[in-house]
Amino acid sequence: MTYKISHDRLCVNRKIAPNLSIEQFFNLIEKLGLNKVEIRNDMKSGRVSDNLTGEDVRHLAAQHAFTIETINAVYPFNQLTDEVLEKTRGLLQDARATGAKALVLCPLNDGTVISNQQTEAALKTLAPLFAEYGILGLVEPLGFPQSSLRSAALAQQLIQQAGAPFKIVLDTFHHHLYEGAEQDFAGGVDVQNIGLVHLSGVTDTRPTAQLTDEERIMLSADDLLRSKQQVQRLEEMGYRGIYAFEPFSSVMDAWSEDDIAREIQSSIAYLNN
Template identity: 65%
Template sequence: MAIDPTRFCVNRKIAPGLSIESFFQLVHGLGLNKVELRNDMPGGKVTDNLSYGEVRELAQRYGLEIVTINAVYPFNQADDALLAKAEGLLKDANGVGAKALVLCPLNDGTPVSAEETISALKKLAPLFEKYGVEGLVEPLGFPISSLRSAVQAQSLIRDANVPFRLLLDTFHHHLYEKAEEEFESGIDIDNIGLVHLSGVEDTRPTAELTDEERIMLSEGDLLKSAAQVQRLERMGYKGIYALEPFSSVMEAWSAADIEREIRQSIRLLQDQAL
């Protein structure tokens, strides 16, 4: 069965050269109604130079829901500076009407214990409650990441007894060597809050892949993101799929290029779902 188009979302990372309004126009023109904003765009701010009210007005004008802001990093090193950064992004999320804020773990080769991560989740949870924003924990599959496993991330959330959910990313799932053996028996589908999708055609060893190799979905996608989506659907996932490529090649894309690539990715997913 085809996936309801209202379950597709577009991450702003695909359009680094577009203003927020142009990005919103593009997504609306594709017949989609969900977007993700970011705090790592060229302008350096989630809202560029717009006020919260202006972003809300634009979202309303184009019939869009702001699903998340990406991201608090490194959430599992919850010192005073990190908590202040998180609160600033929570103010942004609350201000623009974003439903959730993404939490990414330390990714520099430094190990972080389960106890430290649980402590960080417990420190962050009251801030999220204060601003009425959901927390989505995104494990990163890179070999140097301090939290690589989606199953472990869900376990830590449960142990912390916080109302956060998992953000599952098909790229990071592919990078983590034990992901497949853990997934079907260990994952709680009902506590996946969002799924990020991208594609990779680069044939270098998996452990050497970086964000630069992340493009849109294709027939030659080595991540098998479409097959990952098929399995999620079979297992009962009913949530949102967000297209989130990362490669710098997108800096040269026109609006027409972006539209073409989004349509192609969604068509591939829908063809596989039938």
């Protein structure tokens, strides 16, 4: 059975539009008939809301009848220094001001070993902070060989052990990169614990371990991540949550609004054909 993903379950990450203001980005997404976005703290302005206030962004989203699903991201959530805690609190304030529902948490990704106990302790420390602001925490395992948390199943387990009300972000790129990911699923990633799915595509044929964010584009029949097949399996498992397009490549620096619109439309068509 092929599952169709309705427009109200599709979201677009702002990473696809590095040269658009928040207003231009929101206008474009509304024209495509979509109503969900992710915003970021790593755009060119360096701020979640660019030159706007958080309240401006909240009002803008309300005018478009959008939900802001997440802010990406706290890094590295599992190496909790005073600086990381301060950054987390700042992003939680941004989330509350903009009306974002969740804040994504990414693990350390520089080859430093972080024990499971350290990651669990970080989750325990962060949980009351997120509760204070009324924001959902979404833990995103990164599949890179140097990542300190690669496994969705392990992330699920550590969240449960920490007693944190967090969910996981399943990213089709990072799932592909982590060689144990298929065993993870066989071993029981519960779709009820998935808070968001990130979608991108890769057509670059270099060895999987050499892939970086630079190779992440949109979806097509040539996608080596098999993102469409990953979506179909999640649907079969009963996932009914949000899918967010999150390409990363610098090729998008040269994309016009028309290019962005075409790429989103063709990805949706491919996903649902």
